Structure formats: C-alpha cells, structure tokens
Amino acid sequence: MKALRLTFESFRFAWDALKGNLLRTVLSLLGVTVGIFSIISVFAVVDSLEANVRQSMSFVGDKVIYVNKWPWSFGPGTPWWKYFNRPVPTVREFRALQRSLSPSSNKGVAIFANTSGNTFKAGSNSMTSCSLEGVSYDFYVVSDVPLAEGRYFTPQEVESARSVAIIGADIAENLFPNRSALGQTFKAKGFTFTVIGVLQKEGKKLLDTPSNDANCLIPFGMFTKIFAIASGGGGGVTPTIGVKGVDADPGLLNLESEVQGLMRTIRGLKPRQEDNFSLNRPEMLANAITSLFSVIGVAGAVIGSFAMLVGGFGIANIMFVSVKERTNIIGIQKSLGAKNYFILFQFLFEAVFLCLLGGGAGIFLVFLITAIPQDAMPLFLSAGNITLGLTVSVVIGMLAGIIPAVLAANLDPVIAIRAK
Incomplete structure (x- = not known):
C-alpha cells in the first residue's frame, strides 16, 4: 500500500x-x-x-538434407574444379536410399529436378519463362506444396509417369483467365498435360529466388521422358535427392551420418577415398x-x-x-x-x-x-x-x-x- x-x-x-x-x-x-x-x-x-x-529462401525446406553434386558453399582455398567431375545423383541412388534408410530416421525421400525458361501454351494463350519441375511422390514431404485448388499427385500417377501437372498461380491466370484451371490441358515441350492442382500465390519475393507462381510440378518419370535424365543426367539437368529428417534427431546428425554412409556404399567408395557427393543443409544458408x-x-x-x-x-x-x-x-x-x-x-x-x-x-x-x-x-x-x-x-x-x-x-x- x-x-x-x-x-x-x-x-x-x-x-x-x-x-x-x-x-x-x-x-x-x-x-x-x-x-x-x-x-x-x-x-x-x-x-x-x-x-x-x-x-x-523457404523453397529449400526445413530439416532436410540434400544430396547434390556441388556444395552450397566453398571453404577457403577450396578449388571449384574439384567438384566438376563428380557424378550427379541418379534414380538408382534415390531408390537405394529409399530402401536402405531406417524408417525411424526420416520422414521421406524424394528426387527432383527442374529447368527454367520453358513456354507453356493453352489454346491462344501462352506464357514464357516458366519452370518445369519433375518430382517423386514424397516431394510434398521434403518441400512445402501449398495448394489453392485441386489435389496432389497419387502414387500411381507418379509411378506410371502420367502427364498430369500442378501449376503455379501465374501460369493458371495466364493460360486460363477468368476460369478454373482444374481439368484443363496445356502443352509444354511437345507434351500435353492435364491440370490437377493450382499452387497458392506467393507474390513478389525480396530476393530473386525460385517462386511457385511460375512453376509447374510434374511426375519425375514424365520429366525424365522429356529430358532423358533417368540414368543420371542429360540436357544440362541435374537431379537432387532430398531426405526429410525427424524431430527426434536434433541437428540431423544421425540422418546425415546414415545418408553419408549409404551414399559411399552405393557408389563403392573405398575407406580412404573422399566423398564424391555433397550433403547440403538449409542451416548453412540460415546461419x-x-x-x-x-x-x-x-x-x-x-x-x-x-x-x-x-x-x-x-x-x-x-x-x-x-x-x-x-x-x-x-x-x-x-x-x-x-x-x-x-x-x-x-x-x-x-x-x-x-x-x-x-x-x-x-x-x-x-x-x-x-x-x-x-x-x-x-x-x-x-x-x-x-x-x-x-x-x-x-x-x-x-x-x-x-x-x-x-x-x-x-x-x-x-x-x-x-x-x-
């Protein structure tokens, strides 16, 4: 008081x-x-x-380890040409990781690849500078796929490499103005695709980073038909393998060790040989x-x-x-x-x-x-x-x-x- x-x-x-x-x-x-x-x-x-x-930078995902040919950052004095002759990740390696990784250490494994500068056409409408991205079924686990309309791929659509697509908001607005894009068809790289989903609009980003607004997702098998990369690279397209970690593995140390060991075994590296692949993590960019x-x-x-x-x-x-x-x-x-x-x-x-x-x-x-x-x-x-x-x-x-x-x-x- x-x-x-x-x-x-x-x-x-x-x-x-x-x-x-x-x-x-x-x-x-x-x-x-x-x-x-x-x-x-x-x-x-x-x-x-x-x-x-x-x-x-949200497109890189969270708690994900990416298997790439190139590292996202180079150490002081590291020659860039050291990585030039490395093999790119392949579908065979993706399948091997899917089979061999412990179910308790990861939520999903996906392989994906993309190209930019593509032209999409639907009737008299067209749009240039579009990205075309081939993804495996678990891509939605590794990376966020926010849908405004429609649905995601089914396992059967991905495995049978059907010509279905999930398109960005800008693509939907340009190709199918004043109407729903669901069920409509468009052409890309000489193939006809049916729209099964439309991504949420992201708008303008501060950095010039990949945007879903001009991106088109298709099954990875269909993507390999277009660019012939099923055996590990073609047409300048390099696939990436992403492994989603679990919350019970802080820092993803256990997952990183397991992926590293499996990749060395798959590629037949001897104990004294250096890794001929890079394990990249979003934390590198975040830090x-x-x-x-x-x-x-x-x-x-x-x-x-x-x-x-x-x-x-x-x-x-x-x-x-x-x-x-x-x-x-x-x-x-x-x-x-x-x-x-x-x-x-x-x-x-x-x-x-x-x-x-x-x-x-x-x-x-x-x-x-x-x-x-x-x-x-x-x-x-x-x-x-x-x-x-x-x-x-x-x-x-x-x-x-x-x-x-x-x-x-x-x-x-x-x-x-x-x-x-």
Missing part, C-alpha cells in the same frame, strides 16, 4: 512538472524520441529484412543470414545509441533544472517529515516517466511507418522490439535522473527552504 501511495504521489509530481513547463519538456523529450525511433526503426527494418529473406543481420543490427544499434545519448543528456539537464526550481518545495517536504527515499524516488520516477513518454512517441512513429503498405518488403514491429524500446527508455531515464535525484534527496531542509 505504501509503495502504491509513493508511486501515485511521484506520478502526480511528475505530471504537474510536465504541465507546468510543457514546451521545455517537449523539447527535451525530442532527443529521447529521436533516439528510440532510430534504434527501434533499425531493428524493425533488420528483422523485417531477415524475415523476408528467410521467406524467400549465414543470421550472422549477416546480426552485424547489421549491431551497427544500427551503435548508430542509434548516439541519438539516444543526446536524449539522455537532455533529460538529465531538465532534471537538474527541475531540482533547482523545486529546492524550496523539497525543503518544505523534508521539514514535514518526507524521507530521503521519497524525494529520491520522486525525481527518479519523473525522469523515467519523461523517458517513457519520449520512447513511446518514438515507438509510435515506427509503428506508423510499418503501417504503410509495402509490396516488396512488408515491415513489422515485433513485441520484442517494443519491449526493447521501453526497456531502453527506462534505463536511460534512471541513468539520466539518478544524479539529480540523489542531489535532491541529500539537500539540507533548512538551506533548501531558504533557497530562492
């Missing part, structure tokens, strides 16, 4: 001081507002940029992205902290002036029995209160910016950044107000009452 009364009294003193010197208070708060705005806006932009980059944006965030925070420092000095200045102006009142309060901690808390609360007002204004300005519609990179203000902004405001208020508050608390009541 005593603490609540103390807080209420301090709030009333702070509010009276703010109203009594409104213009001076507002000008002093501008420094805190600009400082918090600078820091939180940088973090909001960095978080939004990172989220959009990660969303743009690189996290490291990059951590550096950007720290740099932005350092720059914003200078503006925050100026705001802190402004609050400290106004608190020194406030102590000077209210010295006589402090003396009267002490003569009436007010304890030192009451005076200390009163001025410290006022400094924190002022900083919270300035910080809240800065956060509100950031919120207004994030409310502006953005197509390329939508901005958002997270609860963590709001909490960070308010916490920084409180800390700056305490640092700026502690010295004036201590000076006020230690004033001699007799000398303070006589002050003019």
